[in-house]
Amino acid sequence: MEIISDFQDMQGRVRQWRGQGLKVVLVPTMGYFHPGHVSLMAYGRTIGERLVVSLFVNPAQFGPQEDLQRYPRDLDRDGRLAQEVGVDVLYTPEAGAMYPPGYQTYVEVGSLAQGLCGASRPGHFRGVATVVLKLLHQVEPRVAVFGEKDYQQLMVVKQMVADLDVPTEIIGRPIVREPDGLAMSSRNSYLNPEERAAALCLYRALLGARELVLSGAKRRDNILEAVRQMINSTPGTRIDHVSLVDPVTLQEVEAIDGEARLLLAVWINTTRLIDNTLLSESRLCCV
Amino acid sequence: MEIISDFQDMQGRVRQWRGQGLKVVLVPTMGYFHPGHVSLMAYGRTIGERLVVSLFVNPAQFGPQEDLQRYPRDLDRDGRLAQEVGVDVLYTPEAGAMYPPGYQTYVEVGSLAQGLCGASRPGHFRGVATVVLKLLHQVEPRVAVFGEKDYQQLMVVKQMVADLDVPTEIIGRPIVREPDGLAMSSRNSYLNPEERAAALCLYRALLGARELVLSGAKRRDNILEAVRQMINSTPGTRIDHVSLVDPVTLQEVEAIDGEARLLLAVWINTTRLIDNTLLSESRLCCV
Numbered sequence: 252m253e254i255i256s257d258f259q260d261m262q263g264r265v266r267q268w269r270g271q272g273l274k275v276v277l278v279p280t281m282g283y284f285h286p287g288h289v290s291l292m293a294y295g296r297t298i299g300e301r302l303v304v305s306l307f308v309n310p311a312q313f314g315p316q317e318d319l320q321r322y323p324r325d326l327d328r329d330g331r332l333a334q335e336v337g338v339d340v341l342y343t344p345e346a347g348a349m350y351p352p353g354y355q356t357y358v359e360v361g362s363l364a365q366g367l368c369g370a371s372r373p374g375h376f377r378g379v380a381t382v383v384l385k386l387l388h389q390v391e392p393r394v395a396v397f398g399e400k401d402y403q404q405l406m407v408v409k410q411m412v413a414d415l416d417v418p419t420e421i422i423g424r425p426i427v428r429e430p431d432g433l434a435m436s437s438r439n440s441y442l443n444p445e446e447r448a449a450a451l452c453l454y455r456a457l458l459g460a461r462e463l464v465l466s467g468a469k470r471r472d473n474i475l476e477a478v479r480q481m482i483n484s485t486p487g488t489r490i491d492h493v494s495l496v497d498p499v500t501l502q503e504v505e506a507i508d509g510e511a512r513l514l515l516a517v518w519i520n521t522t523r524l525i526d527n528t529l530l531s532e533s534r535l536c537c538v
Numbered sequence: 539m540e541i542i543s544d545f546q547d548m549q550g551r552v553r554q555w556r557g558q559g560l561k562v563v564l565v566p567t568m569g570y571f572h573p574g575h576v577s578l579m580a581y582g583r584t585i586g587e588r589l590v591v592s593l594f595v596n597p598a599q600f601g602p603q604e605d606l607q608r609y610p611r612d613l614d615r616d617g618r619l620a621q622e623v624g625v626d627v628l629y630t631p632e633a634g635a636m637y638p639p640g641y642q643t644y645v646e647v648g649s650l651a652q653g654l655c656g657a658s659r660p661g662h663f664r665g666v667a668t669v670v671l672k673l674l675h676q677v678e679p680r681v682a683v684f685g686e687k688d689y690q691q692l693m694v695v696k697q698m699v700a701d702l703d704v705p706t707e708i709i710g711r712p713i714v715r716e717p718d719g720l721a722m723s724s725r726n727s728y729l730n731p732e733e734r735a736a737a738l739c740l741y742r743a744l745l746g747a748r749e750l751v752l753s754g755a756k757r758r759d760n761i762l763e764a765v766r767q768m769i770n771s772t773p774g775t776r777i778d779h780v781s782l783v784d785p786v787t788l789q790e791v792e793a794i795d796g797e798a799r800l801l802l803a804v805w806i807n808t809t810r811l812i813d814n815t816l817l818s819e820s821r822l823c824c825v
Contacts (some may be wrong), residue, residue: 258703272557353787355648356667356701362642380643381702388703414643415668416545416675500640 252334254341258389261342265303265391273300277392277419279383282306283323284332287427287435291396292336294424303390304333305342311350311357312378323440342390349385357381360407360414363501367403367514368525371491379404380411387412387419394420398427400434402514402527406501426526428454434526441522445487450519452485453526456493460513464530469506471495474513474530482517491516491523498529507532539621541628545676548629552590552678560587564679564706566670569593570610571619574714574722578683579623581711590677591620592629598637598644599665610727629677636672644668647694647701650788654690654801655812658778666691667698674699674706682706687713687721689801689814693788713813715741721813728809732774737806739772740813743780747800751817756793758782761800761817769804778803778810785816794819 255261268275276299278291288304295302306329313319326343333341357377364376387395397405405423412421427435432454433447442450456478468474478493497504498512507530514527542548555562563586565578575591582589593616600606613630620628644664651663674682684692692710699708714722719741720734729737743765755761765780784791785799794817801814 262705270559354701355650356698357646357648358643358702359646360643385701385703388705391705411643414641414672415645416672418549418675418678 252330252338252341254330254343256343256345258344258348261303261340261344261389264340265301265389268301269391274394275299275301275303275390275392277386277390277395278302278304279386279395279397280304280306281308281322281437282329283325283437283440284329285427285435285437285439287398287400289332289336290427291398291424292333292338294422295394295396296337298394298422299392301339302337303340303342303392304338305344305386305390307342307344307346307349307382307386309349309378309382310346311381312375314372314374317372318438318441321441323437344389349382358384358411358415360411363403363410364407366503367492367494367496367501368516369403371516371523376404376407380407383408384411384415384417387417392419394422396422396424399423400426400436400525400527402512403501406499432458434524436524438522438524442519446519446522449485449487450522450524452482452488453515453517453524456481456515457513457526457528460530461528464507464532469508469532471503471505471507474507478513478515482515487520489518491518495530509533539617539625539628541617541630543630543632545631545635548590548627548631548676551627552588552676555588556678561681562586562588562590562677562679564673564677564682565589565591566673566682566684567591567593568595568609568724569616570612570724570727571616572714572722572724572726574685574687576619576623577714578685578711579620579625581709582681582683583624585681585709586679588626589624590627590629590679591625592631592673592677594629594631594633594636594669594673596636596665596669597633598668599662601659601661604659605725605728608728610724631676636669645671645698645702647698650690650697651694653790654779654781654783654788655803656690658803658810663691663694667694670695671698671702671704674704679706681709683709683711685713686710687723687812687814689799690788693786719745721811723811725809725811729806733806733809736772736774737809737811739769739775740802740804740811743768743802744800744813744815747817748815751794751819756795756819758790758792758794761794765800765802769802774807776805778805782817796820 276295278295358380369376409421494514510531516525563582565582645667656663696708781801797818803812
């Protein structure tokens with residue numbers, strides 16, 4: 252496995268591959284790999300001939316009061332994990348090269364980016380869309396793979412790529428969970444044992460909502476009220492948002508008609524965690 | 539020459555060319571070709587192995603009160619001119635395919651897009667940047683060629699491409715003028731004979747400014763005052779903006795230090811025309 256930091260070097264490598272007709276797959280990450288990342292890489296490995304994993308903690312998607320500085324980093328460990336899964340290039344651009352002096356271009360996605368996490372984190376999806384588009388230009392992959400834990404992010408990226416006709420296919424992959432159900436996240440490393448226990452309320456709330464729907468509940472008010480109660484009954488938690496939305500448009504729905512996506516963002520003391528699941532009237536769906 | 543309207547067909551053709559290792563050049567236009575367009579195509583022909591000219595009157599770069607509806611169109615004549623100059627594909631996408639229902643992604647360039655024509659035409663450069671990026675994704679050219687008459691547009695596109703790491707080189711080419719000096723523009727077709735005569739005030743003002751600078755003038759106030767007088771003394775004209783700017787940042791300069799760009803936008807009755815030239819302390823520069 253190569254580790255490449257320089258954009259020109261990266262571009263040279265992917266052009267060489269393209270000249271050989273090889274199918275390049277990109278997995279964009281912010282590093283501090285967990286089994287969720289590894290599952291994306293392993294999937295990317297199966298669908299492409301060359302696999303690039305980008306590792307970039309993108310300043311443009313963090314608000315001024317957010318956790319850019321303390322976001323966990325461990326390049327040595329990340330390099331070992333990437334190598335084990337068969338990554339060809341770990342691409343680690345520098346912030347100063349990604350956003351040089353005078354940088355002034357941003358990608359704005361409309362309604363999909365405005366509610367939910369977009370409301371709690373102004374500018375977040377502008378930063379996400381911009382950096383993803385930059386990475387797609389730098390690596391020119393045929394496919395890029397994202398996790399469904401960041402469901403709104405996945406939908407924003409899909410919309411951007413469709414709207415701007417970017418010649419890359421975007422694929423979303425299922426959430427990977429800890430044995431007890433907590434969704435894998437680099438931010439789980441912020442949690443002390445007490446908070447780690449409290450964090451399970453997100454998964455329990457998703458499971459509870461699924462049970463409710465399986466027993467016939469459809470109306471948003473009923474489902475969200477139950478979800479809020481389950482979370483609020485856990486000490487040290489504060490709901491950021493709890494939303495039942497159309498899985499494609501991310502607009503709030505009044506009731507489940509076929510399928511809906513339940514999206515949670517919850518503060519566990521000073522750590523903000525997200526999780527989500529598909530709720531379906533007609534069939535069992537995994538969380 | 540092929541005429542292609544469908545995006546998938548266009549993408550199929552350019553992928554075929556790329557597979558053969560051919561260098562593709564794109565000249566984006568809004569059609570109604572004049573010798574300025576033809577010069578861009580002829581230049582594109584010399585630097586590439588396949589030449590695509592896009593023809594799309596982009597709704598996203600017109601304001602609600604602007605001339606989208608009456609913008610001149612003549613596809614038959616454009617097709618003949620493109621064929622004569624050796625264009626391989628005239629790409630004519632439909633507005634409904636470029637901006638389908640639910641479209642919501644736009645590219646925003648910062649300070650470069652805000653003053654000058656960006657101040658007179660809110661949203662104009664957002665529309666330009668967005669459609670150019672879409673076309674670059676659709677055609678994936680190694681080089682795209684733009685005219686310098688739309689100088690701010692050229693600089694906005696260059697900045698966007700640099701900031702977003704788009705793998706296309708942007709080349710600007712000199713303004714082409716009528717024998718009497720009027721800059722070639724599709725909008726010149728709006729002018730009646732009287733207005734056509736009045737429109738020459740833009741070129742005369744650029745020439746006058748150049749004379750002033752050759753005779754030692756440097757300060758913006760002196761140069762712009764003379765330019766304004768030359769334009770205002772022509773009946774039927776109204777200045778939109780007259781600006782002396784740094785050629786790279788497009789920020790206003792107090793005086794010419796080396797080089798500056800003089801940019802004009804002038805209404806000739808109901809027709810808004812633009813023109814510009816480089817002003818240099820040290821050498822004669824063509825307008």
